Amino acid sequence: MRLRPGARLSALAILVFCVGAAPLPPGDHDVALTHGGRERSYIVHVPPTTGAPLPVVLSFHGAGANGHAQQGWVGLDRLADQDGFLAVYPNGTGRFGRFLFWNAGTCCGYAQDNDVDDVGFTRALLDDLATRVPVDATRVYATGMSNGAMMSYRLALEASDRIAAIAPVGGGMLVASPHAPPRPVPVMHFHSVDDPRAIYGGGVGPLFPFFRRVRHPNIEQVVGEWARYDGCPSESRVVATRRDGEHTATEIVYGPCREGSEVVLWKLTGAGHVWPGADARYPRWFLGTPTKVVDASEEMWRFFRRFTRPDAPALAPSGRD
Numbered sequence: 001m002r003l004r005p006g007a008r009l010s011a012l013a014i015l016v017f018c019v020g021a022a023p024l025p026p027g028d029h030d031v032a033l034t035h036g037g038r039e040r041s042y043i044v045h046v047p048p049t050t051g052a053p054l055p056v057v058l059s060f061h062g063a064g065a066n067g068h069a070q071q072g073w074v075g076l077d078r079l080a081d082q083d084g085f086l087a088v089y090p091n092g093t094g095r096f097g098r099f100l101f102w103n104a105g106t107c108c109g110y111a112q113d114n115d116v117d118d119v120g121f122t123r124a125l126l127d128d129l130a131t132r133v134p135v136d137a138t139r140v141y142a143t144g145m146s147n148g149a150m151m152s153y154r155l156a157l158e159a160s161d162r163i164a165a166i167a168p169v170g171g172g173m174l175v176a177s178p179h180a181p182p183r184p185v186p187v188m189h190f191h192s193v194d195d196p197r198a199i200y201g202g203g204v205g206p207l208f209p210f211f212r213r214v215r216h217p218n219i220e221q222v223v224g225e226w227a228r229y230d231g232c233p234s235e236s237r238v239v240a241t242r243r244d245g246e247h248t249a250t251e252i253v254y255g256p257c258r259e260g261s262e263v264v265l266w267k268l269t270g271a272g273h274v275w276p277g278a279d280a281r282y283p284r285w286f287l288g289t290p291t292k293v294v295d296a297s298e299e300m301w302r303f304f305r306r307f308t309r310p311d312a313p314a315l316a317p318s319g320r321d
Helices: 005-019 067-074 076-083 109-113 118-129 147-158 219-229 296-304
Strands: 027-035 038-046 054-060 086-090 093-096 099-101 135-145 165-169 187-192 237-244 247-254 263-269
Touching: 027 118, 038 067, 038 076, 038 118, 054 067, 054 076, 054 118, 054 147, 054 296, 067 076, 067 086, 067 135, 076 086, 076 296, 086 118, 093 109, 099 109, 118 135, 118 147, 135 147, 135 296, 147 165, 165 296, 187 219, 187 296, 219 247, 219 263, 263 296
Parallel strands: 054 086, 054 135, 135 165, 165 187, 187 263
Antiparallel strands: 027 038, 038 086, 093 099, 237 247, 247 263
16 A cells, blocks of 8 residues: 555654654653754653553643643643543744744744744654654644644644644634645634633734734634534534633534534633633733633543544554543
């Protein structure tokens, strides 16, 4: 059988893993690699495992943050240990040490200014990861906060051959595309109408990060565009509304869509520019009010596990639900 170029890379990575060193043990590992002439890095949290190939959740930090900050905030490691997946926290690029950025199109900072190839870096990361621990290439997912959410949208557009589904949190799509991705990519988006920075209805946000303003898209228009990309029904439906004090979270679904995909919007009220379900990590004057009305990490993992990438090389069964 003749493999596609991307499939050949993945198959080669598995071959190297099989004949190379023992897999990474459970726990956290800081990994360095070189891509595009730059020293890059990522953190991988390996769960207790039987050695079967595992799904991957890529979790991208926000602008001015880093992988360690994202790992400590979002609570994915607990789910990784519970359900058996690799939680991966890539690091962006920047001039100021741990204050890092992603090139998500028209945002943000150093990465945008220097046209950093973060899509290429993500591909290289996945190939590198597969040489260190068994990976189920049919089940690679992406999420992120703010600038990281924007990066997950870019991956869905430009790397749909590697990404099975995405779940952006508090950030819209800031890279233009005249065409839908070659295959449907399921999307679950979390966003508050009271977000003080990534403005739900669209428009120029306040000075952030590092004294810059970003023009944000209208979130409902972004979600609607993805519903069209994925061949969903034109009309959405409200599935549920949750309440916690003055906070609400309404689940709005487009589906069923082409090839079994789905597009979901969690529309929140009362919350700020935060990761729903996570404890407060930053001052309220900076990002707004945290919320427990919905746990974004739990909801996105429940969503992710429903989807696989059918055109991926069949490396090995995952051995997990």
